[in-house]
Amino acid sequence: MTMASEHPRANLQPLTLHIPEPKFRPGDAVDFAEVDVPPAGEARRPDTADKASDFIDLAYTLVRVLDDDGNAVGPWDPKLSPDVMRRMLRSMALLRAFDERMFRAQRQGKTSFYMKALGEEAVAVAAAYALDYEDMCFPSYRQQGLLIARGWSLVDMMNQIYSNTADRLGGKQLPIMYSVKEAGFFSISGNLTTQYPQAVGWAMASAAKGDTRIAATWCGEGSTAEGDFHSACTFAAVYRAPVIFNVVNNQWAISSFSGFAGAEATTFAARAVGYGIAGLRVDGNDALAVYAATEWAAERARTNQGPTLIEHFTYRAEGHSTSDDPGQYRSEGEPNAWPLGDPIKRLKDHLIAIGEWDEERHAAQDKELAEQVKAAQKEAEKNGILGHGLHQPLESLFDGVFEELPWHLKEQRQQMLDEETASGRPWDRKA
Amino acid sequence: MSDMTQAPESEATDAEPTTRMNMIQAINSAMDIMMERDPDVIVMGEDVGYFGGVFRATAGLQAKHGKTRVFDTPITECGIIGVAVGMGAYGLRPVPEIQFADYIYPALDQLVSEAARLRYRSAGEFTSPITVRSPFGGGIFGGQTHSQSPEGLFTHMSGIKTVIPSTPYDAKGLLIAAIEDNDPTLFFEPKRIYNGPFDGYWDRPSQNWSKHPAGEVPTGYYKIELGKAKIVRAGEALTILAYGTMVHVCAAVVAEARIDAEIVDLRTLVPLDIETIEASVKKTGRCMIVHEATRTSGFGAELSAIVQERCFYHLEAPIERVTGFDTPYPHSLEWAYFPGPVRIGEALKKIMKDA
Ligand SMILES: Cc1ncc(C[n+]2csc(CCOP(=O)(O)OP(=O)(O)O)c2C)c(N)n1
Ligand SMILES: [Mg+2]
Numbered sequence: 119m120t121m122a123s124e125h126p127r128a129n130l131q132p133l134t135l136h137i138p139e140p141k142f143r144p145g146d147a148v149d150f151a152e153v154d155v156p157p158a159g160e161a162r163r164p165d166t167a168d169k170a171s172d173f174i175d176l177a178y179t180l181v182r183v184l185d186d187d188g189n190a191v192g193p194w195d196p197k198l199s200p201d202v203m204r205r206m207l208r209s210m211a212l213l214r215a216f217d218e219r220m221f222r223a224q225r226q227g228k229t230s231f232y233m234k235a236l237g238e239e240a241v242a243v244a245a246a247y248a249l250d251y252e253d254m255c256f257p258s259y260r261q262q263g264l265l266i267a268r269g270w271s272l273v274d275m276m277n278q279i280y281s282n283t284a285d286r287l288g289g290k291q292l293p294i295m296y297s298v299k300e301a302g303f304f305s306i307s308g309n310l311t312t313q314y315p316q317a318v319g320w321a322m323a324s325a326a327k328g329d330t331r332i333a334a335t336w337c338g339e340g341s342t343a344e345g346d347f348h349s350a351c352t353f354a355a356v357y358r359a360p361v362i363f364n365v366v367n368n369q370w371a372i373s374s375f376s377g378f379a380g381a382e383a384t385t386f387a388a389r390a391v392g393y394g395i396a397g398l399r400v401d402g403n404d405a406l407a408v409y410a411a412t413e414w415a416a417e418r419a420r421t422n423q424g425p426t427l428i429e430h431f432t433y434r435a436e437g438h439s440t441s442d443d444p445g446q447y448r449s450e451g452e453p454n455a456w457p458l459g460d461p462i463k464r465l466k467d468h469l470i471a472i473g474e475w476d477e478e479r480h481a482a483q484d485k486e487l488a489e490q491v492k493a494a495q496k497e498a499e500k501n502g503i504l505g506h507g508l509h510q511p512l513e514s515l516f517d518g519v520f521e522e523l524p525w526h527l528k529e530q531r532q533q534m535l536d537e538e539t540a541s542g543r544p545w546d547r548k549a
Numbered sequence: 550m551s552d553m554t555q556a557p558e559s560e561a562t563d564a565e566p567t568t569r570m571n572m573i574q575a576i577n578s579a580m581d582i583m584m585e586r587d588p589d590v591i592v593m594g595e596d597v598g599y600f601g602g603v604f605r606a607t608a609g610l611q612a613k614h615g616k617t618r619v620f621d622t623p624i625t626e627c628g629i630i631g632v633a634v635g636m637g638a639y640g641l642r643p644v645p646e647i648q649f650a651d652y653i654y655p656a657l658d659q660l661v662s663e664a665a666r667l668r669y670r671s672a673g674e675f676t677s678p679i680t681v682r683s684p685f686g687g688g689i690f691g692g693q694t695h696s697q698s699p700e701g702l703f704t705h706m707s708g709i710k711t712v713i714p715s716t717p718y719d720a721k722g723l724l725i726a727a728i729e730d731n732d733p734t735l736f737f738e739p740k741r742i743y744n745g746p747f748d749g750y751w752d753r754p755s756q757n758w759s760k761h762p763a764g765e766v767p768t769g770y771y772k773i774e775l776g777k778a779k780i781v782r783a784g785e786a787l788t789i790l791a792y793g794t795m796v797h798v799c800a801a802v803v804a805e806a807r808i809d810a811e812i813v814d815l816r817t818l819v820p821l822d823i824e825t826i827e828a829s830v831k832k833t834g835r836c837m838i839v840h841e842a843t844r845t846s847g848f849g850a851e852l853s854a855i856v857q858e859r860c861f862y863h864l865e866a867p868i869e870r871v872t873g874f875d876t877p878y879p880h881s882l883e884w885a886y887f888p889g890p891v892r893i894g895e896a897l898k899k900i901m902k903d904a
Contacts, residue, residue: 135617230690231692289879292692309694341624343628374600379624526844534874536895538885541891
């Protein structure tokens with residue numbers, strides 16, 4: 119190719135290519151002073167019947183309720199009873215305890231994979247409290263908090279993580295890729311953002327049938343780059359689908375910072391503006407703000423005002439997964455320096471500030487939850503752990519490819535069973 | 550594995566210094582060298598920049614060649630390939646990475662309708678000299694979306710070349726050839742053997758490339774012509790056609806069964822080395838085809854048809870196809886899915902029954 123210097127247009131100013139770069143890399147001292155954190159209570163709360171184009175400003179600010187002193191302030195305060203807030207706090211703490219234990223189980227060789235939601239517990243938990251139990255969730259892999267907040271069995275979740283005899287998915291899916299129809303929790307895909315248009319389809323179906331249920335979906339900020347995200351926004355806008363789009367902006371997508379998804383130029387909530395749908399940008403570490411925004415978006419959806427896109431501004435405090443070492447690409451100082459704090463601590467501080475909670479009770483609860491998770495783990499491990507081999511009947515490998523097995527799969531199933539015989543040893547190598 | 554002890558082939562000049570590499574290092578070296586030789590080569594993909602890729606295949610490349618030549622991309626496979634096509638139209642030679650082959654499907658339209666047809670539809674005005682690298686295959690408990698072998702989708706599409714190495718030596722030489730090639734090439738990397746060859750027994754200690762002759766890799770430039778298979782074990786009893794991880798599994802099974810098989814490592818699926826295949830099958834009179842991908846419409850079906858068309862009167866037994874089953878890749882039952890030593894061994898017995 120011709121070099122730029124010998125180019126016939128060489129007298130013109132040369133172009134340069136912009137490559138985003140995060141502020142901090144390993145070893146750097148972290149100062150998040152440039153992260154704009156508006157005061158709690160400042161953002162206005164439009165009527166749920168207002169037109170999306172009337173409150174575009176809310177896509178560029180942060181809806182915050184909890185201030186630095188643990189007060190709930192401003193028009194977005196959902197005014198929850200202390201009892202509901204205590205239950206939300208408990209769900210978040212349970213999620214953290216669950217993550218902690220299962221992460222460790224993977225490290226002990228008990229299963230192949232795990233992903234934590236550390237630091238972003240409020241996003242899934244508070245949304246679950248704001249939605250109706252009957253509303254349908256289309257999560258990504260980091261919203262196990264929905265199941266926990268909906269009171270789903272920890273043992274059942276662990277069975278899936280262990281691919282054991284009681285795994286409702288028969289060992290067919292990667293750990294944490296749950297599917298719990300009963301709890302309104304759609305089958306998680308390993309392929310990013312595929313759930314977004316699916317949530318729209320579910321919501322359109324619900325509307326077409328004159329149902330009252332709405333759909334909600336989640337993806338990470340990195341995942342908004344996928345085409346499916348944009349297809350979903352277009353469909354939802356066109357048909358005013360009763361759906362809530364949640365973008366969990368936890369700043370990182372494996373090793374890539376949010377700038378590689380467009381965050382240098384604008385917010386993720388602002389994606390909504392171009393599609394003409396309602397957009398809110400929310401402090402994702404503020405459980406009350408997440409609750410209020412979800413409740414508001416749900417109200418819009420239920421009254422046929424169409425979709426809302428909520429950006430949850432938060433931070434992924436742990437590595438991407440058990441296969442990841444974040445020390446390779448970001449400063450170890452980031453999680454602690456994050457200006458929006460720890461979502462559990464913030465709700466706890468609020469409950470303490472209003473005299474509805476105290477440190478002793480909190481410590482006792484943490485202990486109790488750790489015991490609860492430990493007991494669940496013991497129970498689940500009675501059904502086996504992946505590290506100890508196969509727990510499913512071999513022939514189940516072919517279940518679910520189709521409703522009914524065609525001839526060629528029947529043949530292959532027989533072939534597999536013959537292989538087991540030929541191998542001279544049973545393949546269900548339980549310890 | 551003692552059958553795979555042949556010296557690296559003549560493509561490398563004998564005087565070249567060599568060193569020990571695993572497959573990831575060999576792939577890294579190929580990109581590094583090509584970026585040094587050709588300022589138009591660029592590397593891009595999810596997490597390939599500062600971090601150096603989730604499998605570390607691009608480690609150090611950004612620091613050495615700069616951010617405008619090695620960079621992270623947004624998470625959109627369709628975008629990655631579409632942008633690569635555009636860069637190719639400008640005159641660059643992009644080497645995009647798709648993090649796992651399981652995530653290549655969003656890019657299908659740009660690959661199949663665009664990259665693969667640009668030369669044809671523009672009468673050569675525009676071409677797509679892009680090389681798409683992607684780790685593929687299972688055996689790592691990666692579940693349904695970190696294990697698939699989608700090569701058959703692409704061999705079915707006219708206009709794309711498909712390359713699959715089975716050793717560090719081949720990986721480097723083939724990748725350099727793919728990058729130099731002026732047509733779009735899919736370079737599928739068998740991730741199960743990134744760190745060492747695999748005999749098919751998941752419960753035996755894993756090996757690494759340091760003891761394998763093809764783990765000795767020239768440090769400099771060399772290439773292995775696309776479209777040339779390699780006979781990794783010469784033999785008379787039957788021909789085994791395989792590629793990627795399955796080359797090693799077959800070699801181990803054959804060694805254990807003491808069968809004088811001729812193992813042909815295809816290395817490139819499109820264009821196929823028909824001469825080597827034909828000569829081998831005509832010599833042995835038997836043909837077994839082994840791949841990890843699902844069976845129906847897999848590349849084995851094409852191989853079976855082509856061998857039948859060209860070698861029918863030399864065949865002494867029906868062609869055997871050994872493949873993964875026609876199911877998604879399961880998580881816990883992955884070794885029941887995997888076409889391992891037992892499946893291959895049973896097929897061997899069948900094809901050699903009347904020998
Ligand atoms: C289609 C597709 N491409 C790539 C991947 C690999 N991958 C898994 S998670 C991930 C990062 C996603 O980041 P983000 O959307 O920010 O979500 P987070 O992990 O932060 O929750 C990538 C690239 C995938 N699973 N699917
Ligand atoms: Mg993220």
